Every structure is written in structure tokens, then in C-alpha cells.
Amino acid sequence: MEGSYVYANARAAAQAYELIGDGAKAAEMRGVADRVRDAVLTMWDADARVFKHRDLQTGTLIPWKESNNYIPFSTGLVPAGDPKYREALRLWADPAEYPIFPVYTANQKDKAEAAAAGKPGRTTSPRSTRPGTSRCSPRRCASTPRRTSPPSGTSSC
Structure with a gap:
């Protein structure tokens, strides 16, 4: 889930490049952010309705939940218009x-x-x-x- 920070940083870099007038570099950084976002969203477990870490050797989602699984929410990576992701927040209650x-x-x-x-x-x-x-x-x-x-x-x- 720490990849969510890479997403946020790439988005911030894109904004900075826009401010200095480098549209090509801004587009490159938006592309990085999009690829990272797409990769993180593959860690959504639809059955458990939470994000989970992925075992790099087996490719399977790790069944344990932890607070790091919520980093995508704090970095703005989670699509705000999709209510399915809000289901993960139920565990905090x-x-x-x-x-x-x-x-x-x-x-x-x-x-x-x-x-x-x-x-x-x-x-x-x-x-x-x-x-x-x-x-x-x-x-x-x-x-x-x-x-x-x-x-x-x-x-x-």
C-alpha cells in the first residue's frame, strides 16, 4: 500500500511541472500516477471488501488486515465516486x-x-x-x- 505515496508524489510532481510550463513532463508524471493507481487497485479484495497486501512470490492477497491497507484513502488514490471502497472503512467502527x-x-x-x-x-x-x-x-x-x-x-x- 505504500505505493500510494508514489501515486501522490507523482500527482504532485505533475502539478509542479504544470506550474513551470513543462506539459510533457507533467503528462509523464500523470502516467506514472495512473499506472501506480491501477496496480494498487488490483489489491482490492472484493470478497473481504478491503485492500490487502499482495505476496510477491505467490501473487495471492495476504489475508491479514492492517492500518497500512488504508493508505490509498489518505493519498487520494481511491476513486471517490465508487461506493464499494467505502465498505473498507466499516472496520474502523x-x-x-x-x-x-x-x-x-x-x-x-x-x-x-x-x-x-x-x-x-x-x-x-x-x-x-x-x-x-x-x-x-x-x-x-x-x-x-x-x-x-x-x-x-x-x-x-
Whole structure:
């Protein structure tokens, strides 16, 4: 879904080229935006009524939902006139899917189903699998000023 940022950037570049009078470059950038938009829209799962990531090795849509699946909405990539895409927003109204607090990037209903199936996965960095461990190297932490004390079991970097 991060390709949605490429879409937004290409659209912005097209506008900038228009402003300086380079219509050919503006058209090229609109073409890039159109190709990226078309590729992202192929990640719409019509059965689940949400965007999903695609496994690059198998080409299949990955069944888990996460907040990144909503980036196409925030970048203006989703066709505003097509009501089918609004269906994806229904999950934000369900606290079992995306609770307001604490904030999760992974859909919590999917996470619970995976754990029940014996595949809980992990949502932390491999370097931060134990409480109290840092997600970054001591050298990086030493060079990063701390604004406040981090919560127990977390790093401020």
C-alpha cells in the first residue's frame, strides 16, 4: 500500500511541472500516477471488501488486515465516486477490528484468529522481542536525545 505515496508524489510532481510550463513532463508524471493507481487497485479484495497486501512470490492477497491497507484513502488514490471502497472503512467502527486505544497497526481480530490457529506471528522488531530491550543499537540511542523517559519496556529512539 505504500505505493500510494508514489501515486501522490507523482500527482504532485505533475502539478509542479504544470506550474513551470513543462506539459510533457507533467503528462509523464500523470502516467506514472495512473499506472501506480491501477496496480494498487488490483489489491482490492472484493470478497473481504478491503485492500490487502499482495505476496510477491505467490501473487495471492495476504489475508491479514492492517492500518497500512488504508493508505490509498489518505493519498487520494481511491476513486471517490465508487461506493464499494467505502465498505473498507466499516472496520474502523468495530473496536474488535481496530480499537481506538491502545493503537495497533495490525487488525486485532485477524491477530486473534491467527493466534487461535497457532500462528500468532509477532508485531515487534526481531531485536525487540523481550520487555526492556531496545529496538535500536546503543550507538543510535546514545546519539538520539530523549525527550522524556520512555514507558517501561520501550525505547525512545
